[in-house]
Amino acid sequence: MTQPSASRKTVLDVAIVGGGVSGLYSGWRLLTTPSPDQPKTVSLFECSDRVGGRLLSVTPPGMPEARIELGGMRFTTGQQLVMSLVPYLNLATEPFPVGQNQNMAYLRGHRLRTADLTDPDKIPYVLTQAEREGIKDGFTAMAAENFLQQVMGQPHVDLKSVPWEKLARDGRYEGHYLRDLPMRYVFNRSVSHEAFQFAEDTSGYDSIFFTWNAADGFPWNLADYGAAIEYKRLQDGYESLPLTLRGKFEEAGGELHLKHRLISFDHVEHEGEGNLIEMHFDRDGHRETLYARQLILAMPRRSLELLAQTGAVLGADQHEVHRLIKSVTPIPLFKLALCYRERWWEKLGITQGQSVTDLPIRQCYYWPVGDDTQAGAILIYNDGLDLDYWCDLIAHPAKFQNKTLAGDVPWPEQEWMQHPAPELMVQEAHRQLLAIHGLEDQPDLQPYAAAFRDWGEDPFGGGANFWPQHVESYNVAHRILKPVHDVPVFICGEAYSHGQGWVEGALETAEAMLQGHFGLRPPPYLAGSPSSKA
Numbered sequence: 001m002t003q004p005s006a007s008r009k010t011v012l013d014v015a016i017v018g019g020g021v022s023g024l025y026s027g028w029r030l031l032t033t034p035s036p037d038q039p040k041t042v043s044l045f046e047c048s049d050r051v052g053g054r055l056l057s058v059t060p061p062g063m064p065e066a067r068i069e070l071g072g073m074r075f076t077t078g079q080q081l082v083m084s085l086v087p088y089l090n091l092a093t094e095p096f097p098v099g100q101n102q103n104m105a106y107l108r109g110h111r112l113r114t115a116d117l118t119d120p121d122k123i124p125y126v127l128t129q130a131e132r133e134g135i136k137d138g139f140t141a142m143a144a145e146n147f148l149q150q151v152m153g154q155p156h157v158d159l160k161s162v163p164w165e166k167l168a169r170d171g172r173y174e175g176h177y178l179r180d181l182p183m184r185y186v187f188n189r190s191v192s193h194e195a196f197q198f199a200e201d202t203s204g205y206d207s208i209f210f211t212w213n214a215a216d217g218f219p220w221n222l223a224d225y226g227a228a229i230e231y232k233r234l235q236d237g238y239e240s241l242p243l244t245l246r247g248k249f250e251e252a253g254g255e256l257h258l259k260h261r262l263i264s265f266d267h268v269e270h271e272g273e274g275n276l277i278e279m280h281f282d283r284d285g286h287r288e289t290l291y292a293r294q295l296i297l298a299m300p301r302r303s304l305e306l307l308a309q310t311g312a313v314l315g316a317d318q319h320e321v322h323r324l325i326k327s328v329t330p331i332p333l334f335k336l337a338l339c340y341r342e343r344w345w346e347k348l349g350i351t352q353g354q355s356v357t358d359l360p361i362r363q364c365y366y367w368p369v370g371d372d373t374q375a376g377a378i379l380i381y382n383d384g385l386d387l388d389y390w391c392d393l394i395a396h397p398a399k400f401q402n403k404t405l406a407g408d409v410p411w412p413e414q415e416w417m418q419h420p421a422p423e424l425m426v427q428e429a430h431r432q433l434l435a436i437h438g439l440e441d442q443p444d445l446q447p448y449a450a451a452f453r454d455w456g457e458d459p460f461g462g463g464a465n466f467w468p469q470h471v472e473s474y475n476v477a478h479r480i481l482k483p484v485h486d487v488p489v490f491i492c493g494e495a496y497s498h499g500q501g502w503v504e505g506a507l508e509t510a511e512a513m514l515q516g517h518f519g520l521r522p523p524p525y526l527a528g529s530p531s532s533k534a
Contacts (some may be wrong), residue, residue, distance in 0.1 A: 011273060013039030015292035017262045019046030020053025022493045022506035023298030024245035026514060031252035035519045039294075042254045045281065047261035047459060051246050054460060054494075055503070057237025058416045060339045060377060060449050062405035065370025067237030068377055070335045070419060070453040071463075072503060073365075074238075078229045079504035080526070081511065086234070088525035089244050094368075096231035100353035103366075106436040107201050107358050114355075117202060125198045131191060139199040143190035144218045147173060159222055165474055168215035180470055183217030184209045204356045204363025207331045207384030207466065216467040220500065241503070259284055265295060266311035267487045277489065294488040296513070298506075300495040301328055302461020313489045321483045327476045328495050332456035333383040333463025334390070336421060336429055337367070339449035341405060343376030348437060360389035361432040375405055380429055383463060387456075393425040394454060400426045402449040410449075421452035464501030465494065473498065481513045490517060 014030055016023045027044050056071040074096040075082040086093060101115035108124040116122040120132040127135070134142050141159060148157040151171050171178040173186060187209060188196050200209050208221060223229075234240050250256060261282045268278045270291070277295040281288045297304065304325050307314060313321055345351075345366055356363050360382075367377040382390065399420040404410055410417060426447060434441055455463035467473040480496050483489070492509040499505030514520040 010291055011276060012041045012043050012290070012292040014042045014294045014296065015277065015279060015290065016042065016044040016296040016298055017046075017279075018053070018296075018298030018303070018493070019044060019048070019051035019242070019246075019256070019258070020298060020493065020506065021055065021242050021245065021503050022510045023053075023296065024051060024242050024249055025507060026296055026298060026492065026510045027254045028245055028249040028252060029510070029514050029520060029523065030518065031249065031254055033514075033520045033523070035521070037519060040253075042249075043257060043290075043292075044249065044254060045257045045260040045262060047259070049258050051256070051258075052239045052242040054455060054463065055239045055242055056419075056453060057239035058337075058419065058451055059414075060337065060416050060451065061402060061410040061414070062339070062341075062375050062449070063369045063373055063377065065372065066367065066377060067235075067239075068337045068367055068379060068451070069233075069238055070337065070451060071455070072238050073379075074231045074233050075503060076223070076229050076231055078223060079499065079502065081507040082502075082504050084525045085507065085523075086241070089241070089248075091240060091244060092235040093232045094235050096233040097353040098231055100350070102349045103353050104348075104350070104355035104436050105202060105357070106355075107198075111436075111438050114353075123198065125194045127194055127198075128192055131195045139191050139195045140187075140218075140221050142195070143187045143199075144222055146190040147186050147214070147218075150174070151178065162219070164215070164219040168474055169472065171215060173214065178215035179213045179467075179472055181214045182210075182469055183212045183214045186214040186218075201358040202356050204354065204381070205383055206362070206386040207333075207464075210384055211329055211331060211466040211468060213467055213469045213471065213473075216471075216473050216498070220498075238503070257283075260288070262307060263287075264308035264310055265313070265489070267313070267489070294490070296490045296492065298493050298510070299491070300330065300460060300462070300493055301325055301465055302330055303459040304491070305461075306459055312487050313484050318484065324476055324480045324483055324496075327467070327471045327473075327480075328465040328500075329468045330456075330460075330462030330495075331383055331464045331466055331501075332387050332454075333381075334387065334394070334452065334454045334456070336380040336382075336425065337377055337451045338380070338426065338430060338433070338447040339375060339377045340445070340447055341375050342444070343374065344439070344445055345376070345378075345437060355436060357432070357436050359432045359435065360386055361429055361436070362386050364433060364436070373405070378433060380433075390425060390428075393428055394422055394452075396422050396424045398423040400447075400450045405448065407448075416449070416451050419451040419453050421450035425452070426450045465496075466500055477509070477512075481509070482517055 016027050027042050054071040057067040103114045105112040110124045118136045145157050263280045265279045270276050276291045279290050352366050365379040367379050400423045480491050490513050492513045494505040497505030497509045499508050
């Protein structure tokens with residue numbers, strides 16, 4: 001059925017929905033990279049009042065130099081896209097230390113230091129002789145090597161050169177496709193239960209062993225094995241990456257529209273304009289209809305599911321599209337930051353990096369806060385099934401009352417104050433921190449400020465998305481970029497990448513979409529590409 005004519009002024013060449021890294025990056029690339037059909041009008045729509053998605057850097061009261069990450073916090077030197085893009089945008093980096101010898105490992109009631117974790121005589125786990133001898137290489141690598149010897153029929157396997165994509169497509173373990181087996185099952189078949197438990201307890205995470213299938217879980221966890229990989233962070237906070245991309249996008253002529261929530265869209269015919277994407281937005285309670293020739297949904301699974309399930313792409317008859325969207329599992333994740341008037345952990349010889357435990361808190365990071373204060377911050381990071389312990393505390397209505405170093409209440413408009421932490425959760429996390437470090441609570445050890453972000457809330461649905469059992473991930477990752485072949489609607493973002501949980505994954509899928517469907521050349525900052533000014 002032919003619809004009323006759409007004004008040319010309201011028809012965008014490309015509309016992008018989602019103001020995270022993949023959306024902003026896509027808009028910037030489209031407007032600055034010559035191509036046969038380079039768009040002239042590109043607009044980005046974001047449902048919230050900020051850009052950045054799951055990158056959120058906040059400054060606590062009393063620590064003006066600190067940028068504490070309530071969202072993504074780091075990248076690795078092995079992630080090619082991020083490592084190339086960051087210097088191209090002139091963003092300053094610094095090392096992000098993790099395993100420091102003097103840090104704590106509180107496991108099964110034993111208070112150890114990180115350096116002790118490679119000594120089988122000190123850890124409270126009963127290992128086999130082979131595991132005792134291989135403990136320095138890590139049990140994830142040992143499990144992977146043992147299971148790959150069976151899969152590949154080889155007595156020795158070089159983990160740096162495993163053809164993971166081929167194995168994900170047709171690899172078998174005891175007659176079963178690797179994608180049909182849980183990583184946890186294969187891990188436990190390849191090392192002892194004690195070795196598995198040690199690996200899980202010292203990882204600080206829960207979901208990395210419970211969610212993935214064996215074909216995708218092992219390469220993700222082994223991405224830095226055998227290479228000189230380091231973690232890095234942005235000095236001004238990881239949120240400075242999307243903020244910089246926003247500036248580049250707008251400088252190139254892109255338009256950004258905040259507080260525009262996409263309700264529904266469809267592919268319709270308009271007299272004089274041909275087929276267009278008709279989009280319906282909610283803008284501060286008012287409905288607005290806009291049109292575009294192409295639509296990019298830079299959104300994770302949950303955000304896609306919150307859209308009206310109607311039209312040429314999301315309609316009830318599009319069973320294959322819904323199968324693709326549901327092919328990943330969102331992982332609940334929260335971050336909690338506690339601020340102290342004194343960095344009491346330094347008296348224990350701890351200055352930076354990560355400590356781990358099998359207590360529900362699981363892991364914490366001693367956050368860099370600058371040199372002009374004695375105050376300090378600890379960042380707590382929890383995911384997966386470990387969240388069960390915290391759910392009722394998160395739901396408790398009483399909020400922690402933030403104060404400044406001097407004891408005053410901070411101004412409420414501070415970004416930090418927009419993320420209040422549950423009172424009971426703060427006190428329980430503080431109690432577990434003291435247990436990890438072997439300290440008794442005292443009034444001068446109490447936190448004075450706290451911030452909290454639960455990434456399981458809508459519209460995110462989780463802090464990351466992982467490939468579960470029975471999913472041929474490489475096929476899905478390719479097909480979801482344009483889920484309906486004759487409809488110009490595209491999907492990109494971390495969720496359907498092979499860098500899930502990382503900014504690298506968001507860039508990876510954006511590049512695959514831009515080069516594969518928009519005809520863009522590789523970006524100038526990648527090796528082998530012609531250089532140009534950002």
